[in-house]
Amino acid sequence: MRVRDIPITAWVGMIGIAVAFFCAIFASFIAPYGETEVVGSVWQVADAKYFFGLDNLGRDILSRLIYGARTTLFVALAATIISFSLGIILSFTAAVSRGLIDTVFSRFNDLMMSIPTLIFALVVLAVLPQNLTVLILVMAVLDSTRVYRLGRAVALDVAVMEFVEAAKLRGEGKIWIIFREILPNTLSPLLAEFGLRFAFSILFLSTLSFLGLGIQPPAADWGGMVKDNKDGIIFGIPAALVPGTAIAVLAICVNLVVDWLLKRTSSLKGGRGDA
Numbered sequence: 001m002r003v004r005d006i007p008i009t010a011w012v013g014m015i016g017i018a019v020a021f022f023c024a025i026f027a028s029f030i031a032p033y034g035e036t037e038v039v040g041s042v043w044q045v046a047d048a049k050y051f052f053g054l055d056n057l058g059r060d061i062l063s064r065l066i067y068g069a070r071t072t073l074f075v076a077l078a079a080t081i082i083s084f085s086l087g088i089i090l091s092f093t094a095a096v097s098r099g100l101i102d103t104v105f106s107r108f109n110d111l112m113m114s115i116p117t118l119i120f121a122l123v124v125l126a127v128l129p130q131n132l133t134v135l136i137l138v139m140a141v142l143d144s145t146r147v148y149r150l151g152r153a154v155a156l157d158v159a160v161m162e163f164v165e166a167a168k169l170r171g172e173g174k175i176w177i178i179f180r181e182i183l184p185n186t187l188s189p190l191l192a193e194f195g196l197r198f199a200f201s202i203l204f205l206s207t208l209s210f211l212g213l214g215i216q217p218p219a220a221d222w223g224g225m226v227k228d229n230k231d232g233i234i235f236g237i238p239a240a241l242v243p244g245t246a247i248a249v250l251a252i253c254v255n256l257v258v259d260w261l262l263k264r265t266s267s268l269k270g271g272r273g274d275a
Contacts, residue, residue, distance in 0.1 A: 024072075
C-alpha cells in the first residue's frame with residue numbers, strides 16, 4: 001500500500017485521532033490552566049484569554065477539554081483492549097473446540113446480549129464502587145459480547161480451511177491453532193472492528209458520565225462536561241456544545257478510518273493468505 005493511495009477521508013480521520021491522542025498525552029504541558037482550577041466567573045463568554053469561555057464553576061473549558069481527552073481516551077482504549085482480548089480468546093476457543101464448550105459459551109453470550117447494555121451497566125455501576133477500574137471492567141465485559149459474536153463468525157470460516165486441518169493432523173494444540181493459524185488470517189476484519197468498538201466505547205463512556213455513573217467529578221471527561229454545562233443551553237450559553245462537538249468529531253474520525261479499513265479488507269486475508 002502506497003501513501004498516495006490512502007483517501008483524503010482516511011487522512012482526515014487519522015489526523016483527528018492523532019490530535020486527540022497528542023492532547024491526551026501532553027495535556028499537562030499544553031493546557032493553559034489546571035484541570036480543576038477556577039479562573040474566572042461562571043459561564044464567562046469566550047474571548048482572547050479564554051478561547052472557549054468558562055464553565056459552570058468558572059473553569060477554563062479549553063483546559064478541561066484537553067484534560068478530558070486524556071481521561072476519555074484512556075478509559076475507552078483500555079476497555080476496548082480488554083474487551084477484545086476477552087472476546088477473541090473465548091470466541092476462538094469456542095470455534096476450535098466446538099461441541100459443549102461452543103454451546104455453553106455461545107448461549108451465555110446470547111444471554112448477555114439479550115440484556116440492554118445501558119440498563120445493565122447502570123445497575124452494575126450503581127451497586128459497585130465507582131472508580132476507574134470498575135468502570136473499565138464493566139464496559140469491557142459488556143462490549144466483549146459483541147466482539148465474541150464477530151470473532152466466532154470469522155474464526156469458524158477459517159477453522160475449516162485446509163491449513164488449519166493440516167495443523168490439526170500434525171498434532172498442534174488449540175493454542176497454536178488459535179494464535180498461529182486462525183488469528184493471522186482474521187486480523188483485517190478484527191482491526192476494523194477494533195476501531196468501531198473504540199468509537200462505541202467513547203460514546204458509551206460519555207453516556208455513562210452524562211448520567212452520573214461514569215467519570216466522577218472533579219475529573220474532566222467530555223460526557224461529564226456536557227452534563228455539567230447542560231443548563232447553560234437554556235440561557236443561550238454554548239459551554240455544553242464544545243465537549244459534545246469533540247465527542248462527535250472524534251467518533252466521526254474513527255469511523256472514517258474504519259470505513260477505509262473495511263473497504264481495503266472486503267474479504268478475509270492474513271498471514272498465510274498473503275504468502
